[in-house]
Amino acid sequence: MFWKTLLLILMCCVIAAAFLLPPPQSQLGEVSRIFYFHVPVAWVAVLAFLVSFVFSISYLRRRDLIYDIKASAAARLGLLFAILATISGSIFAKSTWGSFWNWDPRETSVFILLLIYGAYFALRSAVDQQDRRAALSGVYAILAFITVPFLVFVVPRVYQSLHPTDSVIDAGFRIQMSTPVLATFLGSLLGFTLLFIWMFELDYQISRISFEKMEE
Amino acid sequence: MRMSSNLVTLIVTLVIWIGVFLFLLRLDRKVEKLKKEIIP
Numbered sequence: 001m002f003w004k005t006l007l008l009i010l011m012c013c014v015i016a017a018a019f020l021l022p023p024p025q026s027q028l029g030e031v032s033r034i035f036y037f038h039v040p041v042a043w044v045a046v047l048a049f050l051v052s053f054v055f056s057i058s059y060l061r062r063r064d065l066i067y068d069i070k071a072s073a074a075a076r077l078g079l080l081f082a083i084l085a086t087i088s089g090s091i092f093a094k095s096t097w098g099s100f101w102n103w104d105p106r107e108t109s110v111f112i113l114l115l116i117y118g119a120y121f122a123l124r125s126a127v128d129q130q131d132r133r134a135a136l137s138g139v140y141a142i143l144a145f146i147t148v149p150f151l152v153f154v155v156p157r158v159y160q161s162l163h164p165t166d167s168v169i170d171a172g173f174r175i176q177m178s179t180p181v182l183a184t185f186l187g188s189l190l191g192f193t194l195l196f197i198w199m200f201e202l203d204y205q206i207s208r209i210s211f212e213k214m215e216e
Numbered sequence: 217m218r219m220s221s222n223l224v225t226l227i228v229t230l231v232i233w234i235g236v237f238l239f240l241l242r243l244d245r246k247v248e249k250l251k252k253e254i255i256p
Binding site for chain 1: 221222223225226229230233234237240241243244247250251254
């Protein structure tokens with residue numbers, strides 16, 4: 001309970017700081033404040049897909065259904081946070097590029113990522129037998145995660161994109177942020193990561209309870 | 217004008233966050249209760 005109270009206070013401070021503390025970016029204006037939510041949400045999506053990948057490998061090695069439950073819980077949260085990143089990105093796109101959706105390389109790659117992980121759940125719901133479903137979706141989650149670095153980090157940098165690429169680190173891998181911006185950003189990253197851990201634990205426990213009930 | 221618009225967005229975001237937090241807390245308690253019933 002203690003760390004949950006800390007999370008509540010941390011996120012309230014981050015939200016207040018994001019709107020009040022750092023000055024808006026000179027070219028983008030007030031909409032630039034979405035950076036403090038959009039980037040951490042996208043980070044959590046990638047982290048969740050990584051967790052799903054790791055638990056899928058664990059399942060295939062040990063054949064314990066608990067790992068499959070954990071892998072699907074992480075993938076579900078990854079999909080949720082990827083959708084949130086897409087929505088927050090669209091709000092940014094509307095005010096800077098003029099429309100919510102432009103089929104920019106970044107938007108297209110996120111769309112493909114959403115389809116890939118949407119298909120993961122279609123696959124899970126299509127197979128009734130538990131062991132078979134766990135094995136098939138485990139292999140699929142591993143293959144799906146291989147595309148993540150390409151779709152999130154490589155494609156938008158290879159093709160010309162309107163999406164800002166140096167908002168966190170520049171081409172020389174240096175952090176180019178003032179202290180209030182950096183503090184708010186790191187606080188938000190920490191807050192969203194803790195929120196993911198909490199949501200993951202809840203999703204896992206709910207899935208485990210329904211699994212135990214089915215076993216009875 | 218810009219400051220008041222920022223304040224409105226700040227308050228709406230805070231309300232959404234506190235709503236999400238309370239929902240998760242309630243779910244947390246329900247899960248704990250169910251866990252005690254189903255998994256001894």
